[in-house]
Amino acid sequence: MSLSLRSAVRLNLILLLIPVFLWLLLLIILPHIDMLLVSTQVKVRPRVYEFSFANYGEFFSEPLYWRTFARTAIMSIAATLLTLVIAFPVAYYIAKMLRGRMKSFLFLLCLVPFWVSELVRTFGWMILLRESGVFSNLFQWIGFADGPVEMLYNDATIMVGLIYTSMLFMVVPLVTILDSLDDSLVEAGYDLGGNAFTVLRTIIIPHAMPGIVSGCIVVFMLTLGNYLTPVLLGGKDSLWFTAQIYTQFITRFNWELGAAFGFLLLFLSSMIVWMGLKLSRQTLTETMG
Amino acid sequence: MFIKKGKLLTGIMLGTGLILTTLQTNAETLRLLTWGGYAPEKVVEMFKAETGIKVEVTNSNNEEMISKLRATGGAGFDLAQPSQDRIAGAQSEYEIYKPIDLSKVDASKFITSMLEGTKKNTTVDGKVYGVPHVWGTSALTVNTKVAPDVKDYLDLCNPKYAGKVSYRMKRPTLIAFAFAMGLDPFAAYGDTTSYKMIMDKVEAKLIECKPNVKAYWSGGDALINLIRSDEVVAAMAWDGSGWKVNAEKPEVKTIAPTSGALGWIDTFALPKKTKAENAAYQWINFVMRPEIAAMITEAAGNFTAAKDGDKFVEESKRMRFQETFPAAAIDNIKWYPPVPAGLEDMEGKVLDRVQAAK
Amino acid sequence: MTEQGPGGGHAPSYDLECRNLVCRFGDFVAVNDVSFGVPEGDFFSILGPSGCGKTTILRMMAGFLQPTSGDFLIKGKSVIDMPPNRRPINMVFQHLALFPMMTVAENIAYGLLRQGINRIDARKKVEDALERIGLPGSGEKKIKQLSGGQQQRVAIARCLVLEPAALLLDEPLGALDLKLREHMKVELKKMQDQFGTTFVYITHDQSEALVMSDHVAVMNQGRFEQIGTPQDLYYQPATAFVAGFVGDTNRWQGRVESVDRDTVKVITQDGVQLLATAAGGEALSQGSQVEIFVRPEAVVITLESERITSQDNRITGELISVLFNGANSRALIRDRHTGGELDVALPQTGEFSHLQRGQEVHLGWSLAHAKAFIQKESGG
Numbered sequence A: 001m002s003l004s005l006r007s008a009v010r011l012n013l014i015l016l017l018i019p020v021f022l023w024l025l026l027l028i029i030l031p032h033i034d035m036l037l038v039s040t041q042v043k044v045r046p047r048v049y050e051f052s053f054a055n056y057g058e059f060f061s062e063p064l065y066w067r068t069f070a071r072t073a074i075m076s077i078a079a080t081l082l083t084l085v086i087a088f089p090v091a092y093y094i095a096k097m098l099r100g101r102m103k104s105f106l107f108l109l110c111l112v113p114f115w116v117s118e119l120v121r122t123f124g125w126m127i128l129l130r131e132s133g134v135f136s137n138l139f140q141w142i143g144f145a146d147g148p149v150e151m152l153y154n155d156a157t158i159m160v161g162l163i164y165t166s167m168l169f170m171v172v173p174l175v176t177i178l179d180s181l182d183d184s185l186v187e188a189g190y191d192l193g194g195n196a197f198t199v200l201r202t203i204i205i206p207h208a209m210p211g212i213v214s215g216c217i218v219v220f221m222l223t224l225g226n227y228l229t230p231v232l233l234g235g236k237d238s239l240w241f242t243a244q245i246y247t248q249f250i251t252r253f254n255w256e257l258g259a260a261f262g263f264l265l266l267f268l269s270s271m272i273v274w275m276g277l278k279l280s281r282q283t284l285t286e287t288m289g
Numbered sequence B: 001m002f003i004k005k006g007k008l009l010t011g012i013m014l015g016t017g018l019i020l021t022t023l024q025t026n027a028e029t030l031r032l033l034t035w036g037g038y039a040p041e042k043v044v045e046m047f048k049a050e051t052g053i054k055v056e057v058t059n060s061n062n063e064e065m066i067s068k069l070r071a072t073g074g075a076g077f078d079l080a081q082p083s084q085d086r087i088a089g090a091q092s093e094y095e096i097y098k099p100i101d102l103s104k105v106d107a108s109k110f111i112t113s114m115l116e117g118t119k120k121n122t123t124v125d126g127k128v129y130g131v132p133h134v135w136g137t138s139a140l141t142v143n144t145k146v147a148p149d150v151k152d153y154l155d156l157c158n159p160k161y162a163g164k165v166s167y168r169m170k171r172p173t174l175i176a177f178a179f180a181m182g183l184d185p186f187a188a189y190g191d192t193t194s195y196k197m198i199m200d201k202v203e204a205k206l207i208e209c210k211p212n213v214k215a216y217w218s219g220g221d222a223l224i225n226l227i228r229s230d231e232v233v234a235a236m237a238w239d240g241s242g243w244k245v246n247a248e249k250p251e252v253k254t255i256a257p258t259s260g261a262l263g264w265i266d267t268f269a270l271p272k273k274t275k276a277e278n279a280a281y282q283w284i285n286f287v288m289r290p291e292i293a294a295m296i297t298e299a300a301g302n303f304t305a306a307k308d309g310d311k312f313v314e315e316s317k318r319m320r321f322q323e324t325f326p327a328a329a330i331d332n333i334k335w336y337p338p339v340p341a342g343l344e345d346m347e348g349k350v351l352d353r354v355q356a357a358k
Numbered sequence C: 001m002t003e004q005g006p007g008g009g010h011a012p013s014y015d016l017e018c019r020n021l022v023c024r025f026g027d028f029v030a031v032n033d034v035s036f037g038v039p040e041g042d043f044f045s046i047l048g049p050s051g052c053g054k055t056t057i058l059r060m061m062a063g064f065l066q067p068t069s070g071d072f073l074i075k076g077k078s079v080i081d082m083p084p085n086r087r088p089i090n091m092v093f094q095h096l097a098l099f100p101m102m103t104v105a106e107n108i109a110y111g112l113l114r115q116g117i118n119r120i121d122a123r124k125k126v127e128d129a130l131e132r133i134g135l136p137g138s139g140e141k142k143i144k145q146l147s148g149g150q151q152q153r154v155a156i157a158r159c160l161v162l163e164p165a166a167l168l169l170d171e172p173l174g175a176l177d178l179k180l181r182e183h184m185k186v187e188l189k190k191m192q193d194q195f196g197t198t199f200v201y202i203t204h205d206q207s208e209a210l211v212m213s214d215h216v217a218v219m220n221q222g223r224f225e226q227i228g229t230p231q232d233l234y235y236q237p238a239t240a241f242v243a244g245f246v247g248d249t250n251r252w253q254g255r256v257e258s259v260d261r262d263t264v265k266v267i268t269q270d271g272v273q274l275l276a277t278a279a280g281g282e283a284l285s286q287g288s289q290v291e292i293f294v295r296p297e298a299v300v301i302t303l304e305s306e307r308i309t310s311q312d313n314r315i316t317g318e319l320i321s322v323l324f325n326g327a328n329s330r331a332l333i334r335d336r337h338t339g340g341e342l343d344v345a346l347p348q349t350g351e352f353s354h355l356q357r358g359q360e361v362h363l364g365w366s367l368a369h370a371k372a373f374i375q376k377e378s379g380g
């Protein structure tokens, strides 16, 4: 009887999981297998393709491609760290200093950027930062600048745009984790002789580590996969790997190379996340649980 | 936890999106893949009133059109509008179009020379794949007060205008610079090695010119904004963009470069798996009526291949056209011949390297 | 208030001294003019009902809360402007606040390292401390792997290794189950003897305070009602609140009929006449509303009325029930006339263990054991 009960439970579990598996299979695994197959094709003549890993070789042999990737990865890491540095005090303030309505208000404030689409948001930045834009005129009016100031089209602007877009995804896990930090732990840290820095280093950060890591993973992946912000704000020098993939797929009709790039992005970014987890001595289950 | 929810949401949205699109195509509709301004709302309404057919407009550009149709094997749209030079190559490589049944197109509504030229350029294996619709050029848009001495594409590299010029990072720019440098890329279309040599020279020139560029423009509206706000004083652009700004800012003019404007013709082509072929022919014959063609000229900023279409266009528009293109300049327009398959790979690499150069 | 120059020199030198501490939250006065001193090595408890302001006092002493006014001195020096991490006193939190991200040893070493002690010395001290609290070799364990009582000891050891001038404990036994609490009471007292540190101990449980403390302050609504030894509080309560809060007691309310020096004759609300001793240091006069307190063990219980003729107060009642608890057995008696209930301690001889429900008993007590306090509008 207990045996049949157990098998019934198992059957239920299987039934419950079927949609999940189907969804995984149809929307994630199958397209990726297809992509993988495409990425190993090389065009020899129009309409004639051959199996080869030349597309992957191309990534490493053409400096443009791997440099673009390296640049994208480094800027994404920098954007992630900067977002963390900015979001941490904000999250700490929301989680620990505020109560009641102010708390939800500030939390909502972090959501504001998401009330409009990414495109509109990016155009907003462009209106503010362009040479004939709001800030430029303001600076001239105040007297900070003699002529129009161009603030668009450089890496710093890309950074600002990326951080702005990522804030929420860092603040939410941080607030959640800091909320769960017992105030008395912080007080005990001080009471036993710690100063602000040691309390932060030995108590608050270790406690917040799972939140920090999960926030960083999300922000890193979002930034790495961002397309509009770097392309629109970056101008003529904006080399972003997703833009390269887009170019290969859409303007070059080179699906094979684009697919290979897609896989390299997936693989290399997973490697970076894995290294990040190793460095911070966290496990994926800890962070996502 | 965060990631999972995000994905679930996208999954749900994808799902509902699929359901919605399948529902929508049930009515008699024409799914049109075209350029901004080529199917103004008013024309779409008039067409619906006359035929009962609903037109669903998707704005796009040459590369996206080809990519979209390639991805579906020519399905998803009933009528597309690629440029005439981009049809033959794409057709021979990806087989995304269906031949045009010329008996269903009212040839009398077209300017004959344009119809014949397009037919010739879009013929693959003896079958015609395109008929002309809107035509125009890539030329120079110049603020004549600030940059009166910009006469040809190479003048954009004049250090005087450093940080104040713009062009696209697309193949027309490569072709235009080649002509301006005294080379003839169209003559080299059939010969990969000499075309490569031309492209190498153009690449060097564009890299040298790069510091002059404020931003590579990508959409017509973005460029118009740059010009209107004086952030850019000279650009290689579609002639229609310059004319639009000219209406409110007379010092901005479209100028035919001394080495010749690059002439393009956007066509009508049938995607291979079109589901509303009849509606497509009806649309073609409808928009080629001179008075409708004039409305499209108003919206798109460029003239059409419709016979007498320009008669219904505002006088000021025709004046602007004549100012840019005196008779000699029209003769000097370089019309794009069909792009042989494979050239675009080479051009792509050139564009990549220019983009990456410091 | 006495002014004190640097270096002290004031008569009884206290380890810790609070002077006229006041703490307001908006209009609400959480701590109202509290002054007390704790001698070195003392086990000092603050006893009071929930919400009376105990934690608030402790937080002001630890430095987490700036008093609205008043002063706090450690060994004669004012530390009111010193941040918590510089004050030479430590706190054991209500829920211990052990650092879950560290091992037991790291928890104990935390404060030592903050003092700049090198790692080798710190490790030695940690091992000593673990030895002393009976957890040798548990240094590498995670906090979660310890039992409640063990965690308790680690939390205290973590503070005591720093050799603080005093240890502040905020209801540290509150989270433990009853059995362990009884055990830890003894442990705590032992630890305090062992380390010889001054303890300031907060509790709302009067038995904890009475068992462990050298001195107890009874607190009510932000004020100290009385400070004294447990015996003082039990036998000489200064206020009605203390008499009611410390230990079990029977109480009556009534009006003073006549006063003869310390002795008052009171008519209770039920019309019973009782004799009592005036307490609380306030003058009673005819007509004063008073409350009378009588401890259960002060009441003599007998089956024969003639055995209590010598008592000042006598009542006849019937037994409701016997609450058997070994040596601490009690009887619940209903007054025949008034219907009021009385709590009476049964003699340890066991002669009353066979009392029947409803059986008639006679109760008596002397006026010395009946304390009359002026009745205030509000009370515990």
Ligand SMILES: Nc1ncnc2c1ncn2[C@@H]1O[C@H](COP(=O)(O)OP(=O)(O)OP(=O)(O)O)[C@@H](O)[C@H]1O
Residues within 6 Å of the ligand: C025, C028, C030, C048, C049, C050, C051, C052, C053, C054, C055, C056, C057, C204
């Ligand atoms: N930060 C604060 N703001 C406003 N009121 C407060 C604050 N902290 C404490 N109080 C109030 O002060 C009073 C005393 O609080 P306190 O924490 O000192 O009580 P306690 O005696 O420790 O009670 P318990 O035994 O329940 O811990 C309570 O009424 C509480 O509501």
Ligand SMILES: [Mg+2]
Residues within 6 Å of the ligand: C054, C055, C056, C170
């Ligand atoms: Mg408390």
